[in-house]
Amino acid sequence: MNKQPDSAADNSPHKKVTRKVSVAVIGAGTAGQNAFRQARKLKDDVLIINEGFWITTCIAVGCMPSKLLIAAADRAHDANHSGEFGVHASAQINGKQVMDRVRAERDHFASYVKEQVESWPAETKIAGRAHINKKGLIEVNNELIEADKIIVATGSSTFIPDGWADKLGNTMLTSDTVFELADLPKSLAVIGAGAIGLELAQAFNRLGVDVTLFNRAKRVAGLKDDDINNKAIDCLNRELTMHLGSNITEVGTQADTGDESFRAFINYEDSAGQKQQWKGEYVLVATGRRNNIEELGIENLGVELDDKNRPKQLDKKTGKIGDLEVYIVGDANAHLPLLHVASDEGFSAGSLVCDNKTDAYIRPPATPFSIVFCSPQIVNVGMSLPEIQADSELEHVIGKVSFDNQGRSRVMGVNCGLLHIYGCKKTDRILGASMVGPDAEYIGHILAMAITNDLSIKDMLDTPFYHPTILEGLRTALRDVQRLMEIPYQSHDTQEGNF
Known part of the structure; x- marks a missing residue:
């Protein structure tokens, strides 16, 4: 793929192309592997290049x-x-056994992927770091590869604030390293209340670790509906120590005092502006992930990135960049860094790069859908409330249900939660939803299916809801949407026991 004239500078030590291929996939994560498999169905000369684990x-x-x-x-x-x-028990937790099982089962799942990669012909895969030079050629190891089309699927890496790695040393953990702990720690600070931070903070806390969660904003899981966010905080606060709205001013380690349990420290200002300090064994940095685009040389193909390393002119349906034969998919494009999205994007890109467009199956962009597997679970589906409010053409209502006294939820002792469904008055369709509560993952799937298949509120309510189930709460919220479609919107609180 020659994007520059021959006179352009070429920093490659190679003088001539060693291999020409129709498609080169860079990166072997979920998106890359799907793209590679799909492209190989219609092309014989497809190459995949990957640095690190496969x-x-x-x-x-x-x-x-x-x-x-x-x-x-x-x-x-x-x-x-x-x-x-009336059931009284006390869990005896073997931390080493807990962590051993985590790794053993993880490796079990990984073995299937490894077998698949090993089954690919040796000539179709290269282990090494790829760099695209100014002539649009891919440099990797001792090869210089010319590809008609390139799929970039280089994934993402944990983001660490500047200087924290040096200051915290071996007391710092990330989601990339935390599962390698031989035993459960005594204490842990978790920085970041996004999906990763929330899930791990609560899990370690329930396993007997003294956990403190910090977040700069007074929000959890990136929730954009204030009522849902406040309810989530209320539910999670019942078991988890959280310092939301805190500002971390310094991190580091203390001199060796012989007590490893209090070697790391965090200086911070709490939400009231008071200076505080936390001391403990480890600091888990869960401040998000960033796409792995830097140093790839993607700009040499004419790809422009914004200040957050997100590609401009990205076709969110296909991953294609403008008029270039370049596709950036999965976490690499920083669009929606979720596995099911990466899988669909890789599949679609692997189809598009083939000449036989008739047989290519291009999956449409998925309905936005995310789940945080804390307890209670947090789900967002479709459009967010701010997105809906920003669109003057959308006249919406908000159907609500509280799970605090919902029948089956109370029976199970999991009765803390709130669901908002955003309905469109003009179309009788669901625009989106946000929820914290029990069985949110299942309710989220039903709502995502309804939005994807353009089901009306009436269609949803014509569906049977078995009694007694937590899913009856979904029916309550749908009925509230239907009621509000017929009368002017007013503030209200809907709660149904479903007894």
Whole structure:
């Protein structure tokens, strides 16, 4: 792919192309592997290049090990908090066994991906760091590769504030390293109340670790609906120590005092502006992830990035960049860094790069959908409330249900939560929803399916809701939407026991 004239500077030590391919995929995570497999169905000369491990972020350091830790934590929590049912118990937690199982099961899942990668012909894969030079050629190891089309799927890495790694040393953990702990720590500060921070903070807390969660904003999980955010904070505060609205001014380690349990420290100003200090064993930095685009040389293909390393002129449906034969998919494009999105984007890009467009299956952009697997769970589907409010053409209502006294939720002892459904008065359709509560992952899937398939509120209410289930709360919120479609919107609070 020659994007510059021959006279342009070429920093490559190679003098001539060693290989020509129709498609080169850079990165072997979820998006890259899907793109590679799909492209190989229609092209014989597809190459995949990858630096580091050949398994996905989800399996290695993300979705799967975190859910394994949460599974152990939930069992401990249930054992320790069953007194209200007349069942009295106390969990005996073996930290080494907990962490051993997390790694063992993670490696079990990873083995299937490794087998698949090993089954690919050797000539189709290269282990090494790729760099795109000013002639649009890919430099990797001792090769110089010319590709007609390039799919960039280089994923993302943990973001660490400047200087923190040096100041915290081996007391600093990230989501990439925390699962390698041989045993559960005694104490842990978690920086960041996004999905990763919330899930890990609560899980470690339930496993007996003294956890303190810090976040600069008075928000959790990036919630944009104030009522849902406040309810989530209320529910989570019942078991988790959180300093929201805090400003961290300094991190570091103390001189060796012989007590490793209090070697790390965090100086911060609390939400009232008072100076405070935390001391403990480890600091888990969960301040987000950033796409791995830097140093790839993608700008040599004419790709422009904004100040957050997000590609401009990105077609969110296909990952294609403008008129270039370049596709940036998965976490690399920093659009929606979620596994199911990366999977769909990789699949679509792998189809698009092939000449046979008739047989190519391009998956439409998924309905926005995210789940945080804390307890209670947090879900966002479709448009956010600020997005809806910013569109003057959308006349909306907000159907509500509280789970604080919802029948099955109370039976199960998980009755803390709130669901908002944003309905469009003109179309009788669901625009979006936000929720904190029990079974939110299932309610979220139902709402995502309804939005994707353009179901009306009436269509949803024509569906049977079995009694007694937590899902009956969804029906209550839908009925509230329907009621508000017929009368002027007014502030209200809807709660249904479903007894």
